[in-house]
Amino acid sequence: MKQPTICPKFEKAITLLSQRWNALVIYQLLPGPQRFSEIQSAIGISGKVLSDRLKELEHQDLIKREVIPETPVVIEYSLTEKGKSLESVLKTIETWSQEWMKPDDEKSH
Amino acid sequence: MKQPTICPKFEKAITLLSQRWNALVIYQLLPGPQRFSEIQSAIGISGKVLSDRLKELEHQDLIKREVIPETPVVIEYSLTEKGKSLESVLKTIETWSQEWMKPDDEKSH
DNA sequence: GTTATCACTTACTTTATGTAACCTAGTTTA
């Protein structure tokens, strides 16, 4: 029902980046490792969905989860090489947004 | 409930690109104008959601809708300058995907 | 021993997306 016009790798990348929160989570981790609650409050995602996303992104080898056996135990999320490599994409989006987006002060359309 | 750590323009761009189908619709229009049913069958989106997306993207001045008074009437969607400027973003994603994604032959995780 | 925090999970609600049938206008087919 859908001819394979689009490159599967590209489509997979688009699916990844089009999934809500994924790009923001990666973006948030660019400066360095962060903990669950830091990510959560920084981007305003619900705990439930963040939990899902972190698992999925870990599964896709974009981030890694590290349990640091301090006392109390600390859990840190950080980008893998693959995750870090998305910086180029995010920077391009950032550049584009500076050029073309107006901040929506006008909440009422 | 969310400190304004993230640039609003960037966040708006991310919201745009994170909305399902938006990137693919723009991508599909990069080579030139297309009609409703062409876009629909090319990317496998439902008519309902495509209708929504086209309106929204038009409202955001990324695409334009043109009624061509042939017989029968033809409706063409094409990118505006702002829409075309997203090519840089999409190309970066494409490049990234070629380097880092493996096509998911392994549908069973 | 009550209260608090972190990193979640679970149950439930709301929103987004998908499916399929229908609509309007023009067009061809019989």
Place this chain on the structure above:
DNA sequence: TAAACTAGGTTACATAAAGTAAGTGATAAC
């Protein structure tokens, strides 16, 4: 002339994804 077809949608209904809020288990502070 009527039935059927096409393009570009819209509407009603079903399912999937996301949000909300409360709960859990481990540890620690008061």
